[in-house]
Amino acid sequence: MVINLADTNSIANRFVAELRNAEVQKDRLRFRRNLERLGEVMAYEISKTLEYEPYEVETPLGTANAYLPAQRIVLATILRAGLPFHQGMLNYFDDADNTFIAAYRKHHKDGTFDIQLDYVSTADLTDCVLILADPMMATGASVNIALQNLTRFGKPAKIHIASAIASVEGLDAVRRLHPGAQVWLGAIDEELTAKSFIVPGLGDAGDLAYGEKI
Numbered sequence: 001m002v003i004n005l006a007d008t009n010s011i012a013n014r015f016v017a018e019l020r021n022a023e024v025q026k027d028r029l030r031f032r033r034n035l036e037r038l039g040e041v042m043a044y045e046i047s048k049t050l051e052y053e054p055y056e057v058e059t060p061l062g063t064a065n066a067y068l069p070a071q072r073i074v075l076a077t078i079l080r081a082g083l084p085f086h087q088g089m090l091n092y093f094d095d096a097d098n099t100f101i102a103a104y105r106k107h108h109k110d111g112t113f114d115i116q117l118d119y120v121s122t123a124d125l126t127d128c129v130l131i132l133a134d135p136m137m138a139t140g141a142s143v144n145i146a147l148q149n150l151t152r153f154g155k156p157a158k159i160h161i162a163s164a165i166a167s168v169e170g171l172d173a174v175r176r177l178h179p180g181a182q183v184w185l186g187a188i189d190e191e192l193t194a195k196s197f198i199v200p201g202l203g204d205a206g207d208l209a210y211g212e213k214i
Contacts, residue, residue, distance in 0.1 A: 002171065003045065006187045012041045016186040019164060020202045032084040032209045035135060035164065039088020042162045042184050046131060047092065049160075049182065071157065074123050076132045076150065078103050078142055081206035085133045085164065093131075097123035101146045117145055126154030135205045137166035137185075138196050140173030147178060160184060165201055167192045 005012040015038045018024045025031055053070040056063050076099035077086035090096060099122035130150070134143055143161055159181040161174060166185050169192050174183065191199035207213065 002175070002183045002185065004185045004188055005041070005045070006185075010041070012038060012186060015041070016164060019186075020200065025203065025208050028209060028211070035084035035205070035209065036088035036091070038164055038186055039085040039133060039162070040091055041088075042133075042186075043089040043092035043131075046089075046160055046162070046182075046184065049158075050129065072097065072128045074099055074125055074128045074130050074156070076101065076122070076130060076146070078132075078134045078146055080210060081135050081204075082133050084209055085135050085162070089131060089133055089162070096131075097128070099123060099125075099130075099150070101149070103142050103146060117149060120149055120153075122150065122153050124154050125150060125156050127157045128154070129158045129160070130156035131160045131162060133162045135164040136198060136201070137161075137163040137170040137174065138192060138198050139167075140170035143170075143174050144177050147181075158182070164205070165189060165198055167198045167201075170198075 006016065015034045018034045019031065047069065051070045052067040055066045055068045057066055073093050073096040075086055075089050075093060075096045077083060078101045090098070099120070101120050102118040132143065132146060137143060147159070159178065161181050162184040164186040166188050168188060168190055171183065171188065189198050189201055193199055202208070
């Protein structure tokens with residue numbers, strides 16, 4: 001199942017528009033904050049799909065009934081671009097366990113690249129609700145390799161994948177390998193360049209958030 005927030009008018013559209021805007025991107029703090037705010041919106045939307053259980057809250061004047069999430073949540077992200085996006089979700093799922101994945105594109109002289117995965121730091125994933133946040137889903141390779149490696153640490157009860165922007169090609173690649181996952185997107189772009197950059201996309205999210213790497 002794919003939920004594209006752009007299909008419905010909401011404040012999320014503003015955050016995505018500012019993430020794309022070349023002038024606004026010059027302010028790294030603003031860029032990171034927009035990723036964080038989009039993560040907060042997606043966390044709220046994902047929260048509607050969780051299982052809930054009754055809970056009694058003692059107030060100064062009596063007892064109130066509430067329903068609170070009943071499932072253990074693990075928030076996962078792919079370093080480094082995913083950190084602000086991840087933080088937005090953590091602002092709402094503040095008691096979640098966390099998983100961090102170090103992965104990057106290793107480019108070859110012929111213009112191709114492989115996804116290199118260095119390490120994974122994770123909680124137990126058995127029977128949890130796993131939410132993987134990766135801002136840009138270009139080819140889908142990073143998401144697929146991350147989820148493939150995470151299977152070593154337990155089988156989640158449910159998997160959610162969240163991206164700010166995805167290409168059609170990347171989305172198709174992820175859905176082929178993970179048909180049971182629920183995918184949440186800020187926007188879907190049609191074009192992917194020969195070097196696997198999304199067009200119009202927004203550029204390199206990691207560089208825009210933290211400065212160009214060498």
